[in-house]
Amino acid sequence: MAAGDQLTEAVLMLAKATKYPDIMTAQAVLGLTNLGNRIAAAEKLNKWIRVSFTQLIGVKDAEKTASGIVGSASETFTRFMKAGVLGAFCCETSIPLDLEGKQLLIFGMDRERRDVVGPLVATVLHMIVTRNVAKRRKDPLVVAIDELPTLYLPTLVQWLNENREDGLAVTLGFQNLVQLEKTYGRELARAILGACATKAIFNPQEYEAARMFSDFLGDEEIQYKQKSRNRGGGKASTTISEQDRTRKLFEPSQFLRLPPGKCVLINPGFVSQGEAAIPIQQTIKIPKADIQTTEASEALWDKIHKRLVQRSPQHIPTTKDLEKRRDLVEAMLPEPKAPVNSAFPDPSGLIDKYSSLL
Incomplete structure (x- = not known):
């Protein structure tokens, strides 16, 4: 796993354990200066969450490397920090x-x-x-x-x-x-x-796709009779011969000529002469009742939409919400007065400590 992805996972675990388990908290953590030293100095931090910050703590003294890892993880969350988007991914879900x-x-x-x-x-x-x-x-x-x-x-x-x-x-x-x-x-x-297993292939509007579907359906064998007449010795004779040849079951050009609503339907239940999934050409008809229901729903949508918005539990984040999360992470991860030199805890010690829970 890349260092940025590992940090993203660690930050989400940390945010989940707080009072505000959302993306705003995760972004607030990544916005802290000197994050590696803050994590290393946080003695009360859950040990399992701390393990996820291993890579960041290991490079905390290499400023450029640490900044690159934090920047990579921060990019994941920054795209969601928009007023029109953020509310859909914060607070309790419905x-x-x-x-x-x-x-x-x-x-x-x-x-x-x-x-x-x-x-x-x-x-x-x-x-x-x-x-x-x-x-x-x-x-x-x-x-x-x-x-x-x-x-x-x-x-x-x-x-x-x-x-x-x-x-x-x-x-x-x-x-x-x-x-x-x-x-x-x-x-x-x-x-x-x-x-x-079931496929409804409409007009793909593109030749390569039409050719692929044509190859998928395969070929069919057809028999035809050829009649020829010969004249020799004053007598006429007729010869009839049977010949076999193959052709595409459905040519690419036929796919490209399918009108709206018409498709080639393939289903394992279509069985004929011991063969399954026989393709059939079918016109899809929408019942009139469904069309009427759709039109009625579209006519009512604007009215119903306003009511749904009023009933929505979705909370639109404010600047105050951002400040709350900023204060929370500052209190949880205060910046140490001096560089932290404490070694990262040995993972084997964690296993020994929590082995009874496994």
């Missing part, structure tokens, strides 16, 4: 951590702040899904992700391949293959596609 029965949890991202919010949304989604499929579920957990390339989920392939038997059902949507490969890489993008 998100249910354990999803059971008929519960609906919706994640959304502000398009203007996607680069800032995206990593945290992906982290929260990752933690909730992982927590809820840690053991076999009584009720299925359905995870539907649209515009998949906007989020990087490192364990997505694992969800698709391994957690299916635990009750996880995943639906993924993306515009084209190029976007997916840009976020996940070529090999991982192929692994994601391969792990999805």
Whole structure:
């Protein structure tokens, strides 16, 4: 693990143990001058949290190295220190951590702040899904992700391949293959596609993707008869021969000509003549009742949105909140009057001390 990442983890552990366990506290810790010496001098600091600061304490006397590590970790939190973003990640969450029965949890991202919010949304989604499929579920957990390339989920392939038997059902949507490969890489993008048993392939709007899907569907064998006539010796004869040849089941150009609403649908349940996952060309029809419900919901949204904002437990951070956290970390980690030369505690001693708890 890089030194900056290690410090980020240590700061989060420290913030979690305080009165204000949030990003503002973590950033306040990183904003302290001479952080390495402060940590080394904090005798009352939890020993396990102190262990996480090993690298920083080890280079505390090398000012440039220590500043580089702190700067790297601080960059992680600085992007979230914006008035319009910070409130979503501070104070007590209203998100249910354990999803059971008929519960609906919706994640959304502000398009203007996607680069800032995206990593945290992906982290929260990752933690909730992982927590809820840690053991076999009584009720299925359905995870539907649209515009998949906007989020990087490192364990997505694992969800698709391994957690299916635990009750996880995943639906993924993306515009084209190029976007997916840009976020996940070529090999991982192929692994994601391969792990999805049911596929609805609409017009990809891009030739390379259309060619890949065409190759995926494979070829079909067709038989045709060829008739020829010969004249010889004053007599006419007719010869009929049968020939076999192969052709693409669905040409790339056919994918690029698919109109809106029409797709090639692949499902393991489509069985014919002993073969499974037979692709079919299908027009997706949206029921009129669903269209009417959507229009009614859009008409009511502005009115309902105002009520939801009023009911929201989300707290908008103020300058006073920042000052509280600054005072807290200053009191918790006061700057020592002289450089600290105390050796870092031997981790083996910690194991001996806490072995009864393991």
